[in-house]
Amino acid sequence: MIRFSEVTKRYPRGHTALQDVSLFFGRGEFVFFTGASGAGKSTLLKHVYFAERPSSGEVRVGAHQSKSAGRRDVAMLRRKLGVIFQDFQLLEDRTAEANVAFALEVIGMPRAQIGPKVARALSQVGLASKGTAFPSQLSGGEQQRVAIARAIVNDPFVLIADEPTGNLDERATGAIFQLLRDINAAGTAVLMATHDLSIVRNASYRVVELADGRVAEDSSPTESVGSAALEAF
């Protein structure tokens, strides 16, 4: 479903962010990415939604290939996946509802379909009653829930979470992580970069540890588990 083949990412000033990374992620997987700051976690995730392209090697996401994808392909790819960040990336001048609806408006979905989908996504993240609140009226955990609702409103096959709990206290962290587990249990793959090793230890998901842009450890590579069958998705 998502395959990194010998991916190296070098920046113009000579810094190498990823070095010869080969990984495969199957449908419905939950994968943690760990490692020190600057180890390449965010860069790796950016390659999944084609915000970065490899300097050499290739990334395949579904039918999209990093070498050949044009700007329109990138837009189409992003409609099939969701992304959340440490800083939520919400529009401050719009309500929670409007922030979620925004993701559907910009892909040209008819208005009549947007309302029910937004309501469903907000109730999925436990914010059914806060749809009319503006981001500044919500706690950090609630803002991240809005961001998650926006990310899943279009039923993505994978949710990319780049340090989603980095700005949250322990309680909110636990709640957001539980939410991500629920989303994963419903069939959406989750790729999550995190510093928070306590979350990682308390779960039994696959862990990819990065160090200096290389894969230092991969707890349970699924490549061997019948990749042909997984590729079928």
Next chain:
Amino acid sequence: MPPPPDDARAPRRPAGRSRLLSMLSVATIAFSLFAFGVFGLVAVNIRDALRQLEERVEIRVFLDDAMSSNGAVELMDRVKTIPEVARVDYVSREAALERAREELGEFEDVFEANFLPTSIEVHLREGARDPQTVRRIATGLEVEEGVEEVRFGEDWVQKLYDIRNLATIIGLILGAVSAAIAVIIIGATIRMTVLARQREIGIMRLVGATDWFIRRPFLLEGFTKGVAGGLLALAVTWATHLAVNEYVIRTVFFDWRLALAGVLGGAAIGFLGSLVSVGRHLREV
């Protein structure tokens, strides 16, 4: 201490700020176009003044005393067939004397009845009043039978022509410079509005909006601002024209086609400026 009002946690709505920014960019567009418009007005008026002067370019053909009035009529008919000639006037001795007395009133006594010769005045069409054409036609007339002398104020025609050329060249240069400045300022203004919505554009890209979808509102906005700025500039230029007309010197205004071109030019600059700014920005996110 009373609790803070609910508003304290209410979101800062950037609507007011972005409206201010919109107004500022319309004003900037209007100001640049106004500067361009004032320059254009000066150019139009100089051209108009020169055209009025040019209308006075004429060739005066003095006729032989021996020439009969029939001969003069025949000559005039021949001259009228020259394509560059707009009009031919017959000036009798009496008329010439009359005119001279009018123009040089204090020397009235000096003139005697037969002092001035009969002449015809040849007026040329617009576009045929440059020194070469005037000289060519004058030379042609000199060899006509019954013509004693041909005058057309050669120095004056040449000087007028030089001034017109200089005015055109300076006009083109200043026009190009002020248009370029307008484009740069307007481009910068539009870029500012794009930057103000950088975050929104980033999120749009993230959730899979196509470039066209992102660009569309900016292009529409740029176009609308360009039209608004153009109309505002036109109004202010018109007011300036009226004021100058009233207090300084009689001036002409753009005809409606030029005015329309100015507004459409503003719209085009707004549209293209947005296209460039958004395009550049889209490559970055």
